[in-house]
Amino acid sequence: MVGDKLGTVRATWLEGAKLAPQSYRNESRMKLRQRSARWAFTVGVLVTSASPCLAAGGSLTLKLQDETTGEPVISRVEFFRGAAPSGPREKQMPVRQTVSAGIGVVVDRSVVLELPDGPYRFRIVRGPEYRVINGTFELEKTSLDEKNVALPRMVxxxxxxxxxxxxxxxxxxxxxxxxxxxxxxxxxxxxxxxxxxxxxxxxxxxxxxxxxxxxxxxxxxxxxxxxxxxxxxxxxxxxxxxxxxxxxxxxxxxxxxxxxxxxxxxxxxxxxxxxxxxxxxxxxxxxxxxxxxxxxxxxxxxxxxxxxxxxxxxxxxxxxxxxxxxxxxxxxxxxxxxxxxxxxxxxxxxxxxxxxxxxxxxxxxxxxxxxxxxxxxxxxxxxxxxxxxxxxxxxxxxxxxxxxxxxxxxxxxxxxxxxxxxxxxxxxxxxxxxxxxxxxxxxxxxxxxxxxxxxxxxxxxxxxxxxxxxxxxxxxxxxxxxxxxxxxxxxxxxxxxxxxxxxSVQFFRDWLSEYEQRLTRLPPEQLASYVPFIRAARRFWESR
Structure with a gap:
């Protein structure tokens, strides 16, 4: 007998994990205010995708750290202009002094954001082991802020x-x-x-x-x-x-x-x-x-x-x-x-x-x-x-x-x-x-x-x-x-x-037959180079 123990599943859920991804704004929220910048953070999930640079206005230094250890961390961040999403394929903002991550940019522990006045949003994603952080902030001309964001590790x-x-x-x-x-x-x-x-x-x-x-x-x-x-x-x-x-x-x-x-x-x-x-x-x-x-x-x-x-x-x-x-x-x-x-x-x-x-x-x-x-x-x-x-x-x-x-x-x-x-x-x-x-x-x-x-x-x-x-x-x-x-x-x-x-053998035999039919469209001199491999594969699957 092998493995007589009871089978178990121990599941770890994020806050709001039973909600649809679009419902992330209804989850727990923390609001902060410092000098001229207004902040809000949420835990949630959203998928998006980069836009031209904007003229400088206010300034904000964003610092990232691990919530458990307090150590600075490197993470992918997506930045958007506006207080609310403008569509499912909303364009993201590039940020100076960062490396492109394909979708979003890499923030190496901290980044200075020099942006025009107005509201902004961001999304912080550090692989699947961390919770996703969604946040908003608003800059004014006199903004000169610094904010630490703690990333909660799930596992x-x-x-x-x-x-x-x-x-x-x-x-x-x-x-x-x-x-x-x-x-x-x-x-x-x-x-x-x-x-x-x-x-x-x-x-x-x-x-x-x-x-x-x-x-x-x-x-x-x-x-x-x-x-x-x-x-x-x-x-x-x-x-x-x-x-x-x-x-x-x-x-x-x-x-x-x-x-x-x-x-x-x-x-x-x-x-x-x-x-x-x-x-x-x-x-x-x-x-x-x-x-x-x-x-x-x-x-x-x-x-x-x-x-x-x-x-x-x-x-x-x-x-x-x-x-x-x-x-x-x-x-x-x-x-x-x-x-x-x-x-x-x-x-x-x-x-x-x-x-x-x-x-x-x-x-x-x-x-x-x-x-x-x-x-x-x-x-x-x-x-x-x-x-x-x-x-x-x-x-x-x-x-x-x-x-x-x-x-x-x-x-x-x-x-x-x-x-x-x-x-x-x-x-x-x-x-x-x-x-x-x-x-x-x-x-x-x-x-x-x-x-x-x-x-x-x-x-x-x-x-x-x-x-x-x-x-x-x-x-x-x-x-x-x-x-x-x-x-x-x-x-x-x-x-x-x-x-x-x-x-399952028949699944691949059918696949091979369809492939052979496609190959018959090739010129004879080109088809000849495939013949030994097709014959060997046919013998293999027939022998199974």
Missing amino acids: DMAAEGWLAGDCCVVASSESVPLRMASEDLHVAAVLGKRPAKPIPRRDSDDSIEHEPTWIRTDLTQDRGLVYFGFDSQLASTLEPTEHSLAELVAVTRNENADDVKIGIENPFAWELPVWLASGKVDGIFVLGDWLRLDRRVVSVRDGRTPASFSLAEPTQVGRYAERIYRHALDAGIALVPLAGGGDRSAKTPIGYNRLYVTSKPSQGGDGVESPAAPPTQQAWWDAAWAGTSVATNGPLMRPLVGGKLPGHVFRGRSGEVLRIQPELNLAVRDPVEYLEVIHNNRVHYSARLDEFAKAGGEIPPIMAAESGWVILRVMTLHGEHYRAAVTAPWWIEFDGRRRVSPE
Whole structure:
């Protein structure tokens, strides 16, 4: 028997978390007045997007600090002119002496705002672990104010053994370490092989307070795939090809490529069933550049589109990516989830889509594993490829199943029944639609959090008599796109075998057939280069 404890969920809610995001003005409010500036602060959620500079008038120094520690902090801030929002896509104000964060700017502990007379609003967002602060102020010609704003932390994931990373960051002229600190992000994989710029306007001995800050630039994105550890020396040994299928094989066959890992950055790509059949890929992005804060994405790029997408439902692309991930697991493909901005993330701030990773620790006397923060960058990536992770762009899950962290393999023999108990800690900033436990691509348990609490906070155990897998998911009511948290799988193996579902195999066989039909439109000489890969993929899926 595995994990006999009762399953529990402990949920941490923000003030007003059960309200719709538009209702943030009804939440608790603090009003301040100093000299000529009028202030109001609220805790809430709003999403927005930059406008020309204004002539100087009054002056205000805004200082940011952590509410618990009192230490200065770096954070992303959005500034707006006017006492009330002017529309859903309201333009933001740029601010001098700051770094662009895509949406809003990075305030490095403090900023001096020299602005014309009038009312202003701001929104402070420091990743998903802090509450969102919405505030207003009004300047007059004689304003010369200084205000400290304390940012309340909702949960400290690093202190609990989980470090956050963005697995695909677009190269930028702006400082990566500064932007990471503003979002409380610890790991970044940056495309383009540019060295990370230091934090501007800092003395050499004035180091960043946000630790650790691990940045890698040895990755390449090409036609839907991301190669981690693919340095320029290795790239020079390969000949350019017409499509990524040959590169996929060439890279992994190269004698210098032992440490290369490959992630599917575009899970909708027509080549997906061929990539999976190759056995060369290690992970798949379940959260990527189809989940953006600057605009709503309701169709997929460069890939297969379900007929249901004609409805243009805001969460459909995100749900589709997760559905593909679950079908891959159910077809017996050992993939780990990845999350990041993606190569087309545009203005979306660094770390919006993120992967929380913990190291595999030594277990306690009761067999229950406790998270431990990875001590090095290599340890973080090793744990990510081992699947001890949770992908999220909102909810913060610290899950256990059967007392084990994600990535664990439960083993049994024919005739046995394994009793496996799910449990988790959960912190959320958005209203939650439901919590789900998914076993073998079927919903084992689903409940809204308020219903779950009324039921006593117990999740029914999984009684497993055959091979399979388990993931946990939390889905929010965010209306602009899919905002959720999804775990890496826990595997269940009986007699050393993994589950292979005919239904999921057929899902990818149908995909491959449609891809073949598309390829027939190519000229014969171009089509010939695809034939070996298509035949190999067809044999693979037929053998499943």
